[in-house]
Amino acid sequence: MAIKGLAVPVFGNYHYNGLSVVYTDGFAAGAAIEYGIEVETSDNNPLHGDNRIIENDYGTFNTGTLTLNTSDLDQETSIRLLGLKEVKIDVGEKEVTELVTDDDMKQTPKGFGIIETHQINDVNRYRAVILCKTTMAIPAEAATTKGESIEWQTKEIEGTITRSDENTENYKHPWKREAWFDTEKEAMEYLKTILNVLERVEAVSSEGTSVGKTRLIITNRTEGATYKYNTKEQASKYKQDLSKWTEFPEDGEIEAETGTVIYLAKTDLTGKAIGAGEVTAVTKEV
Structure with missing residues (x-):
């Protein structure tokens, strides 16, 4: 048996509700290059008797460090992973989006x-590993100029691993979970389900053709995919049942007041969420 590959680093926001832990807004963080986990445990505390160890208080997990080498950290990933601030400024006639690291x-x-x-x-067998509670640090910055040939440069980021707050029958403050699968697709389904990894649905809104209507365009639409919308609630869970949501119209025009937040979702063939996004309505007034 040997490890011969690595794929799809994903993160989900950690929330503890007083009893169990849930994850929201899951996302992929580039492509996996390399990762490692170093663990610190308390020392074993043996009791000696009759010239041998007769009892032992075995060491337990204290903390750990995740080191992740990923293909890159783009703007969107940096905002979601590190909590960076997004600021828009004018540079000449062009609006530029800055990522700001500050207090x-x-x-x-x-x-x-x-x-x-x-x-x-x-x-081939696929081991899906989940670290239950990890806080990522600001990565170091380094780059090398291009020479006669390309030297690929990737991003390395570290995080502190701690035990989860969850204390239930099945999970007593876990720090790691794992499951094995026959296919990578099954392993990915496991990660998406636990960490709530939904594809991003991106859209823009403009005035519709008649008063009271807005025209929505999904800018990253997948050919042949099904989309739905709602103005009351957003899709927050992977494979959430959206059978009561409204089918996205072919012309993209819906009734909505200006300023209304319209929640969008990409669904599978059974009407369950696999992608989510939102857009603020711009409506034709007169």
Whole structure:
């Protein structure tokens, strides 16, 4: 048996409700290059008697460090992972989006997941690993100029692993969970379900063709995919049942007051959420 591959680093925002832990707004953080986990435990405390160890208080998990090497941290990922502030400024006639690291920045705990590929007796098996509560630190910055050939440069980021607050029958302050699968798709389904990883649905709104209507365009629409919308609630869970949501119209025009937040979702063939987003309505007034 040996590890021969690594894929799909994902994160989800950590929330403790007083009893159990849930994860929201899951997202992929680039492509996996390498990762490592170092763990610190308390020392064993043996009791000696009759010239041997007769009892032992075994060491337990104290803390750990996650080191993740990923293909890159783009603006969207940096905002969601590190809590950076987004500021828009004018540069000449163009509006530019800055990411600002300042006193307002607050890193929050995340659940982390990744998939290892193992070969066992010439058959691939997939180990999905989840670190239950990890707080990522600001990564170091480094880059090398381009020479005669490209030297690929990736991002390395570290995080502190702590035990989860969850204390239930099945989970007594866990710090790691894992499951094994026959396919990478099944392993990814596990991570998406636990960490609530929804695709981003991006849209713009403009005045519709008649009074009281707005025209929505999904800018990253997948050909052949099904989309729905709602003005009351947003899709917050992967595979959430959206059968009561309204089908997205072919022309993209719906009735809504200016300023209304319209929640959008991409659904699978059974009407369950696999993507989510929102847009603020711009409505034709006169």
